[in-house]
Amino acid sequence: MKIASWNVNSLKVRMPHLTEWLAEARPDVVALQETKLEDAKFPVDELAAAGYRAVFSGQKTYNGVALLARADLKGEFEDVVTDIPKLDDPQRRILAATIGGVRVVDLYVVNGKAVGDEKYAYKLDWLAKMREFLAAEIERYPQLVVLGDFNIAPDDRDVYDPVAWGEDILCSPPEREALKHITDLGLHDSFRLFEAGGEHFSWWDYRQGAFRRNMGLRIDLILIGEALKSAATAAAIDRTPRRWERPSDHTPVTVDLDI
DNA sequence: ATGGTAGGTATCCTA
Numbered sequence: 001m002k003i004a005s006w007n008v009n010s011l012k013v014r015m016p017h018l019t020e021w022l023a024e025a026r027p028d029v030v031a032l033q034e035t036k037l038e039d040a041k042f043p044v045d046e047l048a049a050a051g052y053r054a055v056f057s058g059q060k061t062y063n064g065v066a067l068l069a070r071a072d073l074k075g076e077f078e079d080v081v082t083d084i085p086k087l088d089d090p091q092r093r094i095l096a097a098t099i100g101g102v103r104v105v106d107l108y109v110v111n112g113k114a115v116g117d118e119k120y121a122y123k124l125d126w127l128a129k130m131r132e133f134l135a136a137e138i139e140r141y142p143q144l145v146v147l148g149d150f151n152i153a154p155d156d157r158d159v160y161d162p163v164a165w166g167e168d169i170l171c172s173p174p175e176r177e178a179l180k181h182i183t184d185l186g187l188h189d190s191f192r193l194f195e196a197g198g199e200h201f202s203w204w205d206y207r208q209g210a211f212r213r214n215m216g217l218r219i220d221l222i223l224i225g226e227a228l229k230s231a232a233t234a235a236a237i238d239r240t241p242r243r244w245e246r247p248s249d250h251t252p253v254t255v256d257l258d259i
Numbered sequence: 260a261t262g263g264t265a266g267g268t269a270t271c272c273t274a
Contacts, residue, residue, distance in 0.1 A: 009265075009266070009274085010265090010266055010267075012266095012267095013265095013266070013267095034266095034274090036266075036267070060267085060268090061266085061267055061268065061272085061273090062267085062272085062273070062274095111273075111274060113273080113274085119273095151274095205263085205264075205274090206263085206264040206265050206274095207262080207263040207264045207265090208262090208263055208264085210264095246265090248265095249264090249265075249274080
């Protein structure tokens with residue numbers, strides 16, 4: 001089973017890229033973030049024509065998450081969750097479902113804007129409540145995959161210039177500790193099971209030719225539970241769509257599981 | 260320290 005995550009930064013704009021990439025990469029399950037679409041406008045029919053079923057939790061203009069599954073993957077999306085318990089939040093940032101025997105939790109983690117900003121406090125509170133939700137999920141569903149745009153670079157290898165970036169937003173110690181608190185539940189950063197080096201990024205700012213100069217961060221992660229660790233056969237970042245015309249600022253990340 | 264670009268919506272907010 002190939003599982004992917006991609007922050008598409010507007011599904012309306014990125015549909016041609018998504019369908020092209022689905023045809024080339026043939027993932028079984030895909031988690032999308034920043035769809036920026038109300039549910040009534042989700043392109044169900046176009047994705048069905050591309051061979052994928054979908055569940056989604058969206059809103060106009062901002063945020064929005066979706067899960068896609070290949071039509072030939074057996075079973076339906078089950079036990080769908082769109083809200084974190086104990087967090088009354090209108091922002092559509094989480095979508096969990098069971099599909100093909102795997103529990104998949106798609107996250108669009110709060111950006112936070114800047115350390116000390118009120119959005120930063122919201123980010124840390126969101127992460128703390130997410131951790132509690134995931135602690136319960138991993139008990140209920142051992143075959144757990146938590147993936148998405150985490151808006152946190154786990155460590156300095158995941159930053160193009162860690163000295164310049166310092167402890168700014170996406171790299172501050174409290175954010176990294178919040179992420180570690182989540183991985184300490186028994187979730188492994190699948191990319192790091194296969195690649196220990198730096199210079200592997202999943203997001204590059206649109207400005208200043210950042211992609212061309214590989215000035216990026218690795219903030220899109222696929223975490224897998226202990227029960228799936230031995231099943232992982234590969235993990236990758238596919239930079240191809242980032243080179244296409246009018247790209248998302250993020251590129252897809254994938255993991256292959258022998259299940 | 261600032262501002263650079265992109266998307267959606269409305270001429271600003273978010274990233």
